[in-house]
Amino acid sequence: MSTIKPKHQRLVLVVIALVALVGAGLLAAFALKSQASYFYLPSDIVAKPPEADRAVRLGGMVEKGSIAHSPDGITVQFIVADGKARVPVRFTGITPELFVEGSGVVAEGHLQAGTFMADNLLAKHDEKYVPREMRDMTKAQAKAVIAETK
Amino acid sequence: MIAEIGLAMLWMAAALALLQLFAGALALRPGGTALIPVVRPLAMMQGLLVAAAFASLITLFLTTDLSVKLVAENSHSLKPFIFKLAGTWGNHEGSMLMWVTIMGLGGGFVALVERRLREDTLIATLAGQAFVSLGFYAFLLLASNPFARLPEPAPEGQGLNPLLQDVGLAFHPPTLYVGYVGLSIAFSFAIGALVTRDVGPAFARAMRPWVLGAWIFLTLGITAGSYWAYYTLGWGGWWFWDPVENASLMPWLAATALLHSASVLAARNALRAWTVMLGVVAFSMSMIGTFLVRSGILTSVHAFAVDPTRGSFILSLLAIYIGGALALFALRASTVTEGARFAPVSREAALVFNNVMLCGILGIVLVGTLYPLLTEAFGQKVSVGPPYFNPVAAIFVLPMIVVMFVGPLLRWREDKAARVTAPVAIPAVVAAFVLFVLVLAEPQMKLLPTLGLGAAAGLAVASVIPLFGRNLRRTPLPTYGMVVAHFGIAVALAGIASDSAFSTEKLAAVNVGDSQQVGPWTIALTGIEPIAGQNWTALQANLSASYAGGAPVALQPQARSFSSPPGQRTESALKTRWNGQLYTVLGEEAEDGRWQLRLWWKPFVPLIWLGGALVALGGALSLLGRVIRDVTRLRAESKIAWRRERQGR
Amino acid sequence: MSEPEAKKRPGLAVWLPLALFAGFFVLVMFGLFRPANREVSSAMIGKPLPAFDLRPATTDKPGLAVAKFQDGKPKLLNIFASWCIPCAVESPQLAALAAQGVEIDGIAIRDRPADVARFLATNGNPFAAIGADDLSSVQLAIGSSGVPETFVIDGKGIIRYQHIGDIRAEDVSMILGKLKDAGS
Numbered sequence: 015m016s017t018i019k020p021k022h023q024r025l026v027l028v029v030i031a032l033v034a035l036v037g038a039g040l041l042a043a044f045a046l047k048s049q050a051s052y053f054y055l056p057s058d059i060v061a062k063p064p065e066a067d068r069a070v071r072l073g074g075m076v077e078k079g080s081i082a083h084s085p086d087g088i089t090v091q092f093i094v095a096d097g098k099a100r101v102p103v104r105f106t107g108i109t110p111e112l113f114v115e116g117s118g119v120v121a122e123g124h125l126q127a128g129t130f131m132a133d134n135l136l137a138k139h140d141e142k143y144v145p146r147e148m149r150d151m152t153k154a155q156a157k158a159v160i161a162e163t164k
Numbered sequence: 165m166i167a168e169i170g171l172a173m174l175w176m177a178a179a180l181a182l183l184q185l186f187a188g189a190l191a192l193r194p195g196g197t198a199l200i201p202v203v204r205p206l207a208m209m210q211g212l213l214v215a216a217a218f219a220s221l222i223t224l225f226l227t228t229d230l231s232v233k234l235v236a237e238n239s240h241s242l243k244p245f246i247f248k249l250a251g252t253w254g255n256h257e258g259s260m261l262m263w264v265t266i267m268g269l270g271g272g273f274v275a276l277v278e279r280r281l282r283e284d285t286l287i288a289t290l291a292g293q294a295f296v297s298l299g300f301y302a303f304l305l306l307a308s309n310p311f312a313r314l315p316e317p318a319p320e321g322q323g324l325n326p327l328l329q330d331v332g333l334a335f336h337p338p339t340l341y342v343g344y345v346g347l348s349i350a351f352s353f354a355i356g357a358l359v360t361r362d363v364g365p366a367f368a369r370a371m372r373p374w375v376l377g378a379w380i381f382l383t384l385g386i387t388a389g390s391y392w393a394y395y396t397l398g399w400g401g402w403w404f405w406d407p408v409e410n411a412s413l414m415p416w417l418a419a420t421a422l423l424h425s426a427s428v429l430a431a432r433n434a435l436r437a438w439t440v441m442l443g444v445v446a447f448s449m450s451m452i453g454t455f456l457v458r459s460g461i462l463t464s465v466h467a468f469a470v471d472p473t474r475g476s477f478i479l480s481l482l483a484i485y486i487g488g489a490l491a492l493f494a495l496r497a498s499t500v501t502e503g504a505r506f507a508p509v510s511r512e513a514a515l516v517f518n519n520v521m522l523c524g525i526l527g528i529v530l531v532g533t534l535y536p537l538l539t540e541a542f543g544q545k546v547s548v549g550p551p552y553f554n555p556v557a558a559i560f561v562l563p564m565i566v567v568m569f570v571g572p573l574l575r576w577r578e579d580k581a582a583r584v585t586a587p588v589a590i591p592a593v594v595a596a597f598v599l600f601v602l603v604l605a606e607p608q609m610k611l612l613p614t615l616g617l618g619a620a621a622g623l624a625v626a627s628v629i630p631l632f633g634r635n636l637r638r639t640p641l642p643t644y645g646m647v648v649a650h651f652g653i654a655v656a657l658a659g660i661a662s663d664s665a666f667s668t669e670k671l672a673a674v675n676v677g678d679s680q681q682v683g684p685w686t687i688a689l690t691g692i693e694p695i696a697g698q699n700w701t702a703l704q705a706n707l708s709a710s711y712a713g714g715a716p717v718a719l720q721p722q723a724r725s726f727s728s729p730p731g732q733r734t735e736s737a738l739k740t741r742w743n744g745q746l747y748t749v750l751g752e753e754a755e756d757g758r759w760q761l762r763l764w765w766k767p768f769v770p771l772i773w774l775g776g777a778l779v780a781l782g783g784a785l786s787l788l789g790r791v792i793r794d795v796t797r798l799r800a801e802s803k804i805a806w807r808r809e810r811q812g813r
Numbered sequence: 814m815s816e817p818e819a820k821k822r823p824g825l826a827v828w829l830p831l832a833l834f835a836g837f838f839v840l841v842m843f844g845l846f847r848p849a850n851r852e853v854s855s856a857m858i859g860k861p862l863p864a865f866d867l868r869p870a871t872t873d874k875p876g877l878a879v880a881k882f883q884d885g886k887p888k889l890l891n892i893f894a895s896w897c898i899p900c901a902v903e904s905p906q907l908a909a910l911a912a913q914g915v916e917i918d919g920i921a922i923r924d925r926p927a928d929v930a931r932f933l934a935t936n937g938n939p940f941a942a943i944g945a946d947d948l949s950s951v952q953l954a955i956g957s958s959g960v961p962e963t964f965v966i967d968g969k970g971i972i973r974y975q976h977i978g979d980i981r982a983e984d985v986s987m988i989l990g991k992l993k994d995a996g997s
Contacts, residue, residue, distance in 0.1 A: 023505045028826045038524040042531040049552035053545035071547055087673020087754035108751030108760050490831040497827040541843050
């Protein structure tokens with residue numbers, strides 16, 4: 015067994031696998047840096063607004079009395095608050111079931127001229143489920159989210 | 165009474181697993197040969213007992229025995245039969261019992277039929293299977309007893325999450341589970357082979373049908389789960405890169421890589437350590453996925469109850485099994501001698517490329533799934549979604565598909581690139597032609613869908629080329645299996661790409677009597693009416709849809725309200741044509757009495773699931789072929805043995 | 814067999830999967846145990862009860878107003894519902910507490926009088942008064958996330974302890990202790 019090229023075939027295979035692994039890792043790290051969408055509370059958005067076209071998620075409570083429907087019948091505007099700050103949100107689409115005033119909501123979208131343009135509203139399905147992102151809200155708020163979305 | 169019998173059988177099964185582990189371990193020691201005949205029957209008995217325990221839990225659910233806590237919390241006497249049945253595994257405890265049941269039955273079945281492997285390797289495999297089962301038995305019996313009674317029977321059950329009250333979903337988790345847990349057998353085979361240092365073609369041939377079986381179920385489970393998400397979530401999407409979905413995709417990727425590397429090992433005795441490694445990784449991905457979902461550590465729309473205690477229990481199991489297996493691998497890998505060699509242009513090399521790409525995708529998905537956890541360690545919350553996964557996965561998928569044009573045509577060991585130039589040129593020309601037409605006709609189309617459609621067209625042609633010039637009657641079934649599975653990938657890819665390229669969406673508030681356009685469809689809202697089902701009531705929109713001015717068809721999307729437990733769900737209505745699917749969702753009533761409608765026209769989207777089904781069918785053909793071959797060989801061998809015996813007399 | 818140098822390199826590489834898994838393990842341990850400390854202690858402890866005045870939840874017991882908690886005597890406030898199974902499970906413990914002379918007031922969440930009456934008939938009625946909270950508004954205001962929950966309220970109407978989930982038999986003495994602390 016003294017062919018020149020595949021002398022240490024296993025070594026070559028290991029190197030290929032490692033290169034692929036490292037390559038995948040670097041690629042993932044690079045892509046994650048630019049593509050992961052960060053989670054904001056209303057007070058974060060007010061304190062340090064994200065760049066205009068960056069996709070982020072906004073979580074908080076739908077302020078009581080703030081839901082307003084547009085005449086087109088499919089656009090809804092409301093205010094998401096966390097007790098410290100308030101952010102107006104605009105969403106075109108069918109709102110999730112149990113999307114009601116005073117309940118918790120996570121909106122996916124981007125900030126545009128001070129208004130959060132939501133592409134998607136997330137509601138929970140399981141009564142035992144709390145969005146992980148809600149953890150840093152005050153206790154009472156988080157609890158209210160759980161209770162309200164039951 | 166049934167609950168107590170079930171619990172007793174579960175304990176006995178756990179005790180048998182313990183015996184199986186010790187008997188197996190002792191049998192492998194010098195002088196332990198007396199124990200060898202004990203191990204197989206133990207594995208079979210254990211499988212039967214745990215299956216009986218699971219059957220008793222099913223009985224409790226079917227009879228709605230409300231004195232059992234699990235039944236009271238997850239079922240309801242008014243539920244339809246099918247959901248009472250599905251309630252058995254639609255919860256944490258029941259699904260874990262199902263998990264050990266499949267493990268036990270799988271181990272028992274291996275003990276019953278496996279005859280190719282060296283006996284000591286088989287014993288080590290069965291001991292490994294018992295070792296893994298034991299952890300899950302402990303988890304069930306100590307931390308999540310499904311048979312626990314309430315001090316007093318509940319007056320009525322709490323029901324099942326309305327989102328889960330769906331026929332498709334009733335059978336989706338068991339399918340996935342058979343897949344996940346089927347991989348535990350590959351894991352045990354890998355452990356067994358490492359213990360006895362018996363990594364060779366016989367090991368690969370023995371393991372392959374089990375991997376193939378698990379892989380078929382995973383493929384079906386993922387396909388069905390994707391279709392379920394598509395039509396129940398009402399968002400028109402079919403894959404959300406949700407942690408639960410990723411949890412099912414990762415074992416599939418590892419199992420797919422394992423299938424291909426096992427075929428190299430079986431045919432050419434190469435890639436030994438790598439195949440063993442994949443055997444360990446595949447089931448590890450099943451366990452990690454289940455853990456991530458169950459512990460509540462990552463949030464997901466499908467999440468089960470968040471419970472840190474259970475989470476730490478499963479995490480300890482992960483540490484023992486995965487950590488142990490990887491350590492064993494590291495210790496033994498250097499004694500697994502290097503396999504046969506091959507040239508850079510050969511079937512093996514193409515399969516290695518496929519393996520590396522699959523593992524690359526696996527890494528990408530794993531990293532993306534875990535990334536939110538990592539950033540949280542540094543105090544930042546993120547979510548990772550399609551903008552990350554889609555392009556990054558495509559970087560690996562597209563080259564892999566190009567290599568799929570060539571791989572099946574290459575010869576083992578060494579081949580000349582010139583020999584396959586002509587047959588590869590055909591799909592390459594097809595792909596280039598499709599790309600060219602698309603770029604001319606739809607210049608505004610995005611890059612990935614365009615490339616996807618081109619690659620799909622090329623692969624569709626390339627996948628059937630291995631059949632050319634062959635005697636179709638004599639072609640073995642596994643070859644047909646490969647052709648069908650690769651063709652299925654092309655079909656699914658075409659569906660995926662055309663969904664993202666050609667879908668049109670319309671969102672509108674509509675008065676009764678008015679109509680809307682979406683794609684070639686005209687859809688009129690003819691009325692809204694309340695209707696009632698067995699445990700739900702609904703508002704139903706009556707839609708009349710006509711394709712390009714043709715005869716109208718009726719669609720009835722609903723917004724359903726469930727009574728036990730209270731909850732709501734949209735029920736989309738679909739109309740499938742040969743060239744696509746119309747998808748309609750009813751929203752809320754707007755303030756002025758109009759109704760929200762969300763409409764999509766999705767050309768060729770059903771190809772996604774058709775492709776998934778074809779991939780599974782390909783797997784089934786291949787499995788069937790191998791089983792037939794094994795049975796014929798066994799028969800021939802026993803005939804020879806019988807003749808010898810007669811001659812001997 | 815391969816030469817020593819060829820053997821050495823893969824020798825290190827084979828430990829890589831284990832190292833990666835160890836990294837995963839550490840990460841997950843972190844994620845798993847961090848949420849654990851967010852539980853239990855409630856933000857409402859040490860705060861007075863919010864103002865409320867609830868109509869009776871059933872015909873044979875009076876309704877519940879916050880004034881009742883300011884009579885100088887510590888009490889238990891039990892949040893329950895007839896549709897909740899753990900609430901039925903904890904009823905023997907509530908009965909045991911009532912038998913020891915503890916005054917227990919209840920708030921029924923999103924319930925109908927007939928259902929409450931049936932629930933009490935089946936599981937016993939340890940309550941002095943039961944208010945009906947049809948919109949969970951009081952429940953939210955006192956920081957309760959689900960049913961059942963039990964609050965220890967001192968004689969001035971201050972929340973002293975919050976018990977989340979059903980009261981198990983082993984919790985009874987602890988609750989009695991909390992009541993005693995609240996009374997002193």
